[in-house]
Amino acid sequence: MMMRNVLTVLTIFFFTSQAVGQNPNLSTQDKKALKYYQEASALLRRVQYPEAIDPLRKALDRDQNFIEAWQALGLSYFKTGKLDQAIECYEKPIEIDKESVRVPRSYFTLADLYFQKEEYQKAVDFANLYIENRQNETANIKTLQTIIQNSEYILEAIKEPLPYNIKPLPGQANYFKQQYFPVLTVDQQSLIYTGRNRDENIYISRLGENGDWGMPSPISNNINTDLNEGACTISADGRILIFTSCQGRRGFGSCDLYITYKEGNDWAVPENLGIDVNSSSWDVQPTLSADGRTLYFVSDRPGGLGKKDIWKSSKGEDDKWSSPVNIGAPVNTSLDEISPFIHVNGESLYFASKGHAGMGGFDIFMSEVNDGIWSEPTNLGYPLNDRYDQVSLYISSGGEKGYYTIERVVNGEWRSVLHSFDVPPQFRVKRRSVFTIGHVIDKGTRKFLGADIKIFDQSNSELISKVKSDAVTGEYTIVLTEGNEYGLYVEKRGYLFADYSFNVNKIENFNSDNLEIELQSIKEGVSMVLNNIYFEFDSFELKKESYSELQTVYEFLKANRNVSIEIQGYTDDKGTKQYNEALSENRAKSVYQYLLDKKVPPRMLSYKGLGAQNFISPNDTDENRAKNRRIEFVIKKLDN
Structure with missing residues (x-):
């Protein structure tokens, strides 16, 4: 469930086929060199890369112009993480015979190696050299075109770093060695995320008066178990939570989505979202609309554009989830899209992708939906995105503040640290949202009531969202997005309904004070x-x-x-x-x-x-x- 930050590694099987001696047309006639090379070939077939280094060195001591041995040695260094030595080995064939038909294999891998070393212009140069020499190799050229696209993007992006002001969260939020997939309630007072101790569980940390995050505590014994729970999402009112579980729970696939509801201070026992949403495939990383009635998630089920795509399901008037639909291009690509986050305005989607131009690996992008059509995704730029994988973020209702995880190897261990950042103006949501919190009360008895709350766009009488007030506390949270006039209706059987209107032209002009709603029997x-x-x-x-x-x-x-x-x-x-x-x-x-x-x-x-x-x-x-x-x-x- 956790996304490891690994560098992009190109498949180099066509080098391996040469290195393990399957081609008799080698570049040496020295019999001892061939013998050492064949010994190394057997080791490479068993992926014993460190052990292959010595016989390959001996083969090269016999014949310094043995091109395949240099490339095989480069492969061994590459697989053992010694990039500088690998580069030296792959550059040797170019020095030996630039016109050799074997040299483009070096161009291919050098493009990837220099990309990993963040020498992007050299990566572009070697990628172009390969393309010039092997124009008919479509699959390899497509891979190199991705390197060129990303390298050119990075070269421009790093010229003008954006003012993200990235900082680790203060206080105790980063209590574990690994914590990730942060989400916040709309008031930004409660932080909910996956923490990894012995297994993965969902934790909650609350913001103190001094601006520090408090010690995380398990969100609920009804949710956390000895199994893995993580990658969750929560409705704006903090009363609907959907999470991912991949081990032990009875489900339909390798990972399924589960839902639980909060009443008062207690979370109900989670329920599988069912076969209407889950499948026999990998269904993970949910994100909910503000009212908890529209769900986006990641799945590798059949029918997508790539292996991992973003899918959407909505809850109907009968409170049943619809069959998921792939949100399609331009968001989804033939590569992987993961960790979506839908802003509370219901229009701005942030997600991680390998399929759009970026810094390499997973970068974070944003897209806006208008009349059901998603805009061309925009990369959030450097330094939020860098050569490592970036996944899982949350953006505040006003669009100015964000939260995400930075993962790095520290002293040989993976560490995942939650950070906050300022969102540059060009990446903020087009339409901001504001929220108000209040209670629904019986006008006569003053008791708290659980009631249905519906919000309509007055311009077309379209139902925008539907929430419930808590049956125990009477509390509700509504989210309104600027640029609309809204009608709000509060209904409960046995009572007159209550109605209100709101003009949210600009959120700065909106009075977000608590609205206490009284219902008359x-x-x-x-x-x-x-x-x-x-x-x-x-x-x-x-x-x-x-x-x-x-x-x-x-x-x-x-x-x-x-x-x-x-x-x-x-x-x-x-x-x-x-x-x-x-x-x-x-x-x-x-x-x-x-x-x-x-x-x-x-x-x-x-x-x-x-x-x-x-x-x-x-x-x-x-x-x-x-x-x-x-x-x-x-x-x-x-x-x-």
């Missing part, structure tokens, strides 16, 4: 203002922004068949009494007719226009007058 005589009903000016024609509210009223009546309501229309104090009464009645009738058209039984509905009376605000400003121009409904009858 259904009783005869109680009423509520329909805050999201809008009409054209001086008209009773319903505006499209009203449809989310109208749909919510319809669903309320559908769920409460024992209720009869009166729809009441009101105006402000401008205009004549006769005009205001007529306008208010026609507006109330428009709502009444909409509900009739939705097949609400007529016995449940009536309407009345009351004109300029029962003001809820003084008629002294345009804003207050707008509040008085309203539609209400009153519970007129409640059948047992």
Whole structure:
């Protein structure tokens, strides 16, 4: 489950076939040199690279122009991590006979070796030399073109390092030798990640008042076991968690995704996401939308563009997950894409890839979705990306702060350290998000309530997200993305729904103070203002922004068949009494007719226009007058 930081190593089997003596047309006639070479060949076939060095040296003592022996010795040094010696060996055939048909094999490996040594111009030069000499070798040329692409990208990127200001997380977050795949709750007060002690488990660390992260503790005994748990994601409210488990749990494939829900302070026993999401393949590294209803994850199942691709599943109105779909190009490529992170705005995807131009190995990229189409991925640049693998990051709701893991070998051991960084402006999300936290409360008893909370885009009445308040604490978290007007509806059986509207033009102008929501139990005589009903000016024609509210009223009546309501229309104090009464009645009738058209039984509905009376605000400003121009409904009858 942990992604090791290993350098890109090109396959050099076509060297091995020469080195192990399968080609009789060798470049030496010295019989003793051939004997030593054949001895080394047997060792190379058994991948005994250190042992092959001595006989190859002896072969070269006999014949310094033995090209295949130099290349085999280079292979032995290459496989034992001695890159400088390997380079010397692979360069020897070029000195011996630049025109030899055997020399391009040196060009091929030297391109990779110099890339690993971060001598990128030499890597490009040798790659081009090979391509010039072996233009018909498509597979090898494709590999070298990747080296050229990455080298040229790096040469430009390192000229102007970006101001990432990368720092290890302060405090105790980096308690283990290895910790990775960080995610945070939307308020950035709780850090959840995979920590490796004897096995992998999920831990939580909380931010202290001094800005340091506290000692990590296991997230829950219901989640962590003696098996491996890791690579998790959490909804914005911190109440839905999906994680990866690869050993021991009963599942469908080598690694499966599991889900658990938090109620109060306790996490439920995890459940396998099921065959609708998991497969017989490798299903890992989940990332959830803010409301926990859209899931991206990595799988190597059939039907993808590469071996490892990013897939997507959504939860429907029936709360069942859809069959996953591959998100396709340009995000996924013929190579590997892993560790996706979907920002809380639901539009900005960050992921690691080997298939796009980068620094080599896995680099982190970002892509934005618009009307279902993903933009061409952008590399996040140097020094966030470097010659090591970069995977698994989290970006804050405002898009300015990020968190990720840096892995290195320290004193012969792999160490994984969590870091934070500043996101340069060009890599921040196009649309930022803001969150607000509050509670849902019974207006009469003051008890906390578990309720459904729906958020609609008012411009098209599209459902944006759906969350629940905690049944024990009543707490909820909603996330709103700038550039939209939203309608928010809070529903619970046995209660009138509550409605609100938010204009999030710029998050700097949004009041994110806690919103305490009171629900009124259904009783005869109680009423509520329909805050999201809008009409054209001086008209009773319903505006499209009203449809989310109208749909919510319809669903309320559908769920409460024992209720009869009166729809009441009101105006402000401008205009004549006769005009205001007529306008208010026609507006109330428009709502009444909409509900009739939705097949609400007529016995449940009536309407009345009351004109300029029962003001809820003084008629002294345009804003207050707008509040008085309203539609209400009153519970007129409640059948047992």
